[in-house]
Amino acid sequence: MNCVQEVISKKISENYKDRHLVHARWAHLTKPNQIHLDQGRAKCQARNMCMRGCPFGGYFSSVSSTIPWAKRTGNLTIRPFSVVHSVIYDDKLGKATGVKVIDTNTKEVIEYKAKVIFMNASALNTNLILLNSTSARFPNGLGNDNGLMGKYVAFQNYRASVTATMDGFLDKYYFGRNPTELILANYRNLRQQETDYKGGFTTFMGAYRAQRPQETTPAVGGDYKDALTEPGGWQVYMYLQGETVPKITNHVRLSKDQKDQWGMPLLITAVEYDDNDERMIQDFLTQSAEMLEKAGCKNIEKHENKQAPGLDIHEMGGVRMGKDPKTSLLNEWNQLHLCKNVFVTDGACMTSTGNQSPSILYMALTARAATYAVNEIKKGNL
Structure with missing residues (x-):
């Protein structure tokens, strides 16, 4: 944790006995074991390039770990540039016998057999x-x-966030681009139903030095570039990762008349939020703003982006x-x-x-x- 995160974590623990803001643990290597070294991987370099595919293998992915490992067995065949059309079912045998694949470049149809x-x-x-x-x-x-x-397609709710500032600590900074945030594990409806909505939410939290507001005019030259290297004050944020309740009405289905360039039917997605999600959002906003206030933050603002499902993960x-x-x-x-x-x-x-x-x-x-x-x-x- 950086200095501001440490303060906020301590204040939350002092004010809420059931809430613990801790450092997240993602699938990163802080100290590689021999099996990781054998895979050609190295420790996390704090570059925060995980989403692009870490060239050090510090962040787990199939590209850095499982595919090279499987390749060593001699039993792996990778078939890129492929769209899987369907699983082939044999009515007489009463089981699947393989998959039908379309080559994305030539549009050739290929069938692969499998047990x-x-x-x-x-x-x-x-x-x-x-x-x-x-x-x-x-x-x-x-x-x-x-x-x-x-049917019963579900997702996680990311529509809400709270931002704030923290005074002081201007003599402090941090090293690297930490690829992980802080996590406040779910504290709602754990042992009994205590809210007017079902489920709960994880809270992600971070604190960082923002770029100092620039007053140099015009925005060119050496003075301007030097000013860019000077950080501004501390910014704080929390955002929601909320549970949604699966419903039969939230579903996907095949289009009957529209297909993609490979002849696959388009997938129609019919998914929406409900009152349960709305009540969870309001509770998150209220609780998060209250926690940041008790931690000493200023300029607390609540945000609700109202974005559609499917724009997250x-x-x-x-x-x-x-x-x-x-x-x-x-x-x-x-x-x-x-x-x-x-x-x-x-x-x-x-x-x-x-x-x-x-x-x-x-x-x-x-x-x-x-x-x-x-x-x-x-x-x-x-």
């Missing part, structure tokens, strides 16, 4: 592919006898897990109830969103399902 298929196209694309995987047995999408595929649902084939598409091992050699382990499998960042959970579900699939193949069940 087992894992769907990890990201939530909405996995829904698209499975809905487009039709056959005589499954005219409405692979495994979609109950008609629930594409963490889409989930549509191919939900469950014990009952009447109310779900996947079993407890992420297998399609009605097509056992197809697994779905990305966000499409989720039945609720929670308020945490979910990607590492998807990795855990995938590892778990892959281990199960390997054992089932060895037993002759797949």
